[in-house]
Amino acid sequence: MVTLEDVAKQAGVSLATASRVLNGSTRQVGAALRARVEQAADELGYRANIAAQTLARGASNVIGIVVHDLTDPYFAALADGAMRAAATEGLLVMVGTTHRDPEQEIAYVATLNAQRVRAVLLVGSRVADPAVTGRLREELARYQAGGGRAACVGQDLLGVDTVAPANRAGAAELAGALAGLGHTRFAVLAGPPHLVTAADRCAGFSGALRELGLPAPQVIHGPFDRDGGYAAAQQVGDATCVFAVNDVMAVGALAAYRERGVRVPEDVSVAGFDDIVTLRDHVPALTTVRLPLKDMGARALELALNEESEIVVEQVAGEVVLRESVRRMA
Amino acid sequence: MVTLEDVAKQAGVSLATASRVLNGSTRQVGAALRARVEQAADELGYRANIAAQTLARGASNVIGIVVHDLTDPYFAALADGAMRAAATEGLLVMVGTTHRDPEQEIAYVATLNAQRVRAVLLVGSRVADPAVTGRLREELARYQAGGGRAACVGQDLLGVDTVAPANRAGAAELAGALAGLGHTRFAVLAGPPHLVTAADRCAGFSGALRELGLPAPQVIHGPFDRDGGYAAAQQVGDATCVFAVNDVMAVGALAAYRERGVRVPEDVSVAGFDDIVTLRDHVPALTTVRLPLKDMGARALELALNEESEIVVEQVAGEVVLRESVRRMA
DNA sequence: GCAGACTTGGAAACCGCTTTCCCTGGAGGT
DNA sequence: ACCTCCAGGGAAAGCGGTTTCCAAGTCTGC
Numbered sequence: 001m002v003t004l005e006d007v008a009k010q011a012g013v014s015l016a017t018a019s020r021v022l023n024g025s026t027r028q029v030g031a032a033l034r035a036r037v038e039q040a041a042d043e044l045g046y047r048a049n050i051a052a053q054t055l056a057r058g059a060s061n062v063i064g065i066v067v068h069d070l071t072d073p074y075f076a077a078l079a080d081g082a083m084r085a086a087a088t089e090g091l092l093v094m095v096g097t098t099h100r101d102p103e104q105e106i107a108y109v110a111t112l113n114a115q116r117v118r119a120v121l122l123v124g125s126r127v128a129d130p131a132v133t134g135r136l137r138e139e140l141a142r143y144q145a146g147g148g149r150a151a152c153v154g155q156d157l158l159g160v161d162t163v164a165p166a167n168r169a170g171a172a173e174l175a176g177a178l179a180g181l182g183h184t185r186f187a188v189l190a191g192p193p194h195l196v197t198a199a200d201r202c203a204g205f206s207g208a209l210r211e212l213g214l215p216a217p218q219v220i221h222g223p224f225d226r227d228g229g230y231a232a233a234q235q236v237g238d239a240t241c242v243f244a245v246n247d248v249m250a251v252g253a254l255a256a257y258r259e260r261g262v263r264v265p266e267d268v269s270v271a272g273f274d275d276i277v278t279l280r281d282h283v284p285a286l287t288t289v290r291l292p293l294k295d296m297g298a299r300a301l302e303l304a305l306n307e308e309s310e311i312v313v314e315q316v317a318g319e320v321v322l323r324e325s326v327r328r329m330a
Numbered sequence: 331m332v333t334l335e336d337v338a339k340q341a342g343v344s345l346a347t348a349s350r351v352l353n354g355s356t357r358q359v360g361a362a363l364r365a366r367v368e369q370a371a372d373e374l375g376y377r378a379n380i381a382a383q384t385l386a387r388g389a390s391n392v393i394g395i396v397v398h399d400l401t402d403p404y405f406a407a408l409a410d411g412a413m414r415a416a417a418t419e420g421l422l423v424m425v426g427t428t429h430r431d432p433e434q435e436i437a438y439v440a441t442l443n444a445q446r447v448r449a450v451l452l453v454g455s456r457v458a459d460p461a462v463t464g465r466l467r468e469e470l471a472r473y474q475a476g477g478g479r480a481a482c483v484g485q486d487l488l489g490v491d492t493v494a495p496a497n498r499a500g501a502a503e504l505a506g507a508l509a510g511l512g513h514t515r516f517a518v519l520a521g522p523p524h525l526v527t528a529a530d531r532c533a534g535f536s537g538a539l540r541e542l543g544l545p546a547p548q549v550i551h552g553p554f555d556r557d558g559g560y561a562a563a564q565q566v567g568d569a570t571c572v573f574a575v576n577d578v579m580a581v582g583a584l585a586a587y588r589e590r591g592v593r594v595p596e597d598v599s600v601a602g603f604d605d606i607v608t609l610r611d612h613v614p615a616l617t618t619v620r621l622p623l624k625d626m627g628a629r630a631l632e633l634a635l636n637e638e639s640e641i642v643v644e645q646v647a648g649e650v651v652l653r654e655s656v657r658r659m660a
Numbered sequence: 661g662c663a664g665a666c667t668t669g670g671a672a673a674c675c676g677c678t679t680t681c682c683c684t685g686g687a688g689g690t
Numbered sequence: 691a692c693c694t695c696c697a698g699g700g701a702a703a704g705c706g707g708t709t710t711c712c713a714a715g716t717c718t719g720c
Contacts (some may be wrong), residue, residue, distance in 0.1 A: 001446075003706060012672045019708060027709095030668065045472045047444045049357040051390065052706035054381035055675050062424070070400065071410045080401045083427055092441065094392070095425045097413055111422065114377045116331075117464070142375045146331040255611045278403065281556070281585045283613040290430060344700045351679060357679095360698060382676035385705045548688055 002044045023048060029121035054116060063237035063301070064094045064112035064120040067103055068174055072225070072248065072279045074293065078123050078153055081297025090303065091118065096293050100126075100224075102132045106139050111180030113143040119304035122152040122160075123297070125197035133157055151304035153296055155196045162313045165297045167273075170289040170318030171243070174271060175208035177320045178241050178287075182329030183269060185238035186217035189232040191224040198224055201245040201273055216245070226252040233257060238266060240329065246274035247279055250286055253323070269326035271319070285323035291316065332374045341370035353378060361381075370372040384446065393441035393631070394424045394450040395437055402555070402578065403608045404623065408453050409485055411627025419635065421448065428454075431553075432462045436469050441465045443473040449634035452482040452490075453627070455527035463487055481634035483626055485526045491633035493626045493644050497527055498534030500619040500648030501573070506602060507539035507650045508571050508617075512659030513599060516547035517569035519562040519579050526552055531575040531603055547573070556582040563587060570598060570659065577602035577609055580616055584655070599656035603648070615653035621646065 008018035013033055020027050021037040029037075040046075054060040057277050063086055067075040079095065094117060098104035105122065108202030112120045122145065126133060128153050137158055140150055144160075151161040178186070188205055191198030206217055220235050222228040233256035234243055244250035250272030264270050264284055275290035296316055303312060338348035340525070351367040356533050359367075370376075384390040387479050393416055397405040409425065424447060428434035435452065442450045448471065456463060467488055470480055474490075518535055521528030528545055536547055550565050552558040559579030563586035566572055574580035580602030584625040587594050587624055592612055594600050605620035633642060 001706095005706075015707080016670055016672095016709080017668090020669095023708080025708085028668070033669080045475075047440060047472070047476075049385070049446060049706050050444045051381045051384035051446055052675090055379070055385055055677090056706075056708040058675070058708095060381065068408075070413070071406045071607070073401065073403065073406075076401045076403075076406050080399075080427070083400070083425070087427075092445070093425055095413070095423055097410070097417075110377060114380045115422070116379060116381055142377070143706075145375075146377075209555070231572065251611050258613070277401070278608055281581050283588070331677095335676075344678080344704095345677080346700055347698085350699095353678080355678085358698065363699080379676050382705090383678075385707085386676075388678095388705065636686040 011036040014312045062092045062236045064117045066108045067095045068124045071181045073276045077293035078297040081294030082301045085298035085301040109139040119149040126157045151300045156313045163300045167200035171201040171204030172208035183241040185239045187236045189244040217327045229253040230256045247274045247276040265327035284325045287326040289318035341366040392422045392447045394447045396426045396438045396586045398454045402446045403606045407623035408627040411624030412631045415628035415631040439469040451481040456485045456487045458524045481630045493630045497530035501531040501534030502538035513571040515569045517566045517572045519574040559583040577604040577606040595657035614655045617656040619648035
């Protein structure tokens with residue numbers, strides 16, 4: 001590997017000068033020497049050793065993003081938003097996937113801390129386990145104590161800058177819209193009880209029904225993914241409208257109904273949450289609550305990088321989008 | 331930030347001993363000292379500075395993956411496969427997205443080289459531009475000259491270990507299957523001519539038709555994404571069967587037909603390529619060529635890490651999957 | 661023509677960790 | 691007992707950069 005010293009030697013200058021030429025310093029270097037150094041670097045194919053730079057500078061140009069599952073389009077969109085924002089800042093991105101294991105999440109924070117990344121983004125729902133959350137907070141605190149910056153997309157449970165989707169409000173608004181279509185008997189495919197995102201959406205939905213004086217929905221718990229929606233749909237009773245707490249679950253439910261010959265929306269209405277872009281061509285088109293995922297990812301990065309010490313929590317509203325998967329009751 | 335020296339001081343041992351205890355060395359350390367060091371590290375909340383370790387060891391535990399677009403489920407699946415494999419090796423992953431800009435790809439190789447990552451994976455179709463490919467090869471060579479390892483998922487054009495989907499053969503087999511259903515007039519939504527993946531699939535398909543003595547298909551070029559498929563579908567003439575060179579284009583085409591009231595498969599048959607998992611609930615279910623994307627990603631990582639100097643190119647066969655989006659002709 | 665303010669170049673300290681090399685003390689062999 | 695070996699501990703030399711601190715010009719303005 002060719003080092004800066006090689007370049008300096010070849011150019012006949014000192015290490016200091018070579019460094020100043022090749023890696024943006026505030027100091028000026030004479031045109032003649034500058035040219036010599038650049039030529040030498042080019043001839044030798046020099047590539048700065050970033051580990052060494054990071055060590056010397058005490059600051060890296062890498063950020064870390066921790067998501068649950070990259071193949072889930074929800075996280076892909078969020079991560080993509082954050083990565084684009086990072087790219088415009090000239091930052092590299094280290095991505096970790098936890099596959100929904102909170103221990104993994106904690107471990108990643110420790111690892112990213114060890115890497116001395118500039119910032120870490122925790123993307124995804126918190127779990128309702130104070131012990132786990134506590135340990136994660138500890139690890140984050142340790143990281144921040146060393147000058148690290150952190151932000152989160154999800155619930156404001158970590159004491160860091162947070163982009164918080166308005167899950168309760170969005171679900172409540174959706175409930176209102178569906179009730180407005182004349183539905184009265186609802187079921188909620190509620191996902192796992194310990195997932196705060198799922199729980200919030202379920203609670204927001206149920207709460208709104210209560211306020212409207214409608215009967216409580218049938219609540220069916222299960223996994224937060226497509227197969228979870230598929231399985232949960234089998235247990236729905238006499239509801240005329242089913243709310244799956246995320247889009248991929250809704251798609252699973254639709255698949256279940258299709259297989260059983262139940263027509264959507266004629267026989268039952270189905271709604272989801274997130275408005276996943278990849279699903280825009282789904283048939284029937286899914287009624288859902290749109291979240292500006294890319295923007296949220298980008299915003300989270302901004303918040304993390306932001307120098308202000310004050311913690312900011314930004315609510316992001318969802319927008320109800322009615323499509324063909326729900327129908328107006330007679 | 332607490333350093334190893336702090337730990338050593340607190341434990342009353344030398345730097346060397348502390349290092350040996352905390353970061354797996356071959357050397358033994360007495361139980362008493364070992365315990366003291368571990369306790370000190372724990373109390374202080376020590377996290378090794380990986381930049382320093384990388385520098386001192388001359389080897390990092392990071393790999394780089396370069397993909398075109400993470401929100402495209404094709405790349406998400408490939409990346410996920412590679413990332414899981416990396417995780418089992420205890421490697422961290424740096425992800426770069428190029429958004430199909432070959433210059434970006436080259437730049438990422440340079441950057442990852444600077445990071446001295448253990449390996450880089452180039453995931454995605456090559457472009458048919460010898461100049462660009464040449465510069466990429468140069469950059470790769472520079473990286474490999476410094477001891478870096480590289481692998482590619484796509485076409486064997488880089489002189490590195492490659493996992494190569496059998497695009498031509500898969501498309502040819504698909505053509506055979508569709509012809510077997512009685513179709514004779516075909517159209518190909520061919521994507522961009524300079525994308526080798528797209529071109530290969532198109533060529534494989536056309537070639538098979540020729541061998542079967544069938545007329546050449548109508549070839550329509552356009553972008554490689556959903557909207558590209560949507561637009562291209564508008565230009566299809568009197569074909570009874572349309573082959574989109576990837577699944578997301580096929581979905582776009584289906585959307586276009588749906589909007590125009592053209593029924594699939596009754597009025598026209600549509601097939602794609604890749605068998606994207608997220609699309610499994612699409613209506614109508616998409617006929618396609620299945621590629622084991624996760625395995626391919628994982629395999630590429632294996633190849634990259636593999637010490638053998640001989641470069642290996644692995645063909646991965648696709649499997650034709652007939653589903654409802656195509657019908658048998660009378 | 662000269663003091664003082666800028667520039668520009670280089671020597672060397674330092675970033676935090678690994679690892680070689682040296683030293684010491686105790687176990688094992690005869 | 692004596693000598694050899696070996697295991698465990700520490701000092702110090704890097705790893706490849708950055709940056710502080712000097713020194714030696716180079717310009718200014720009078």
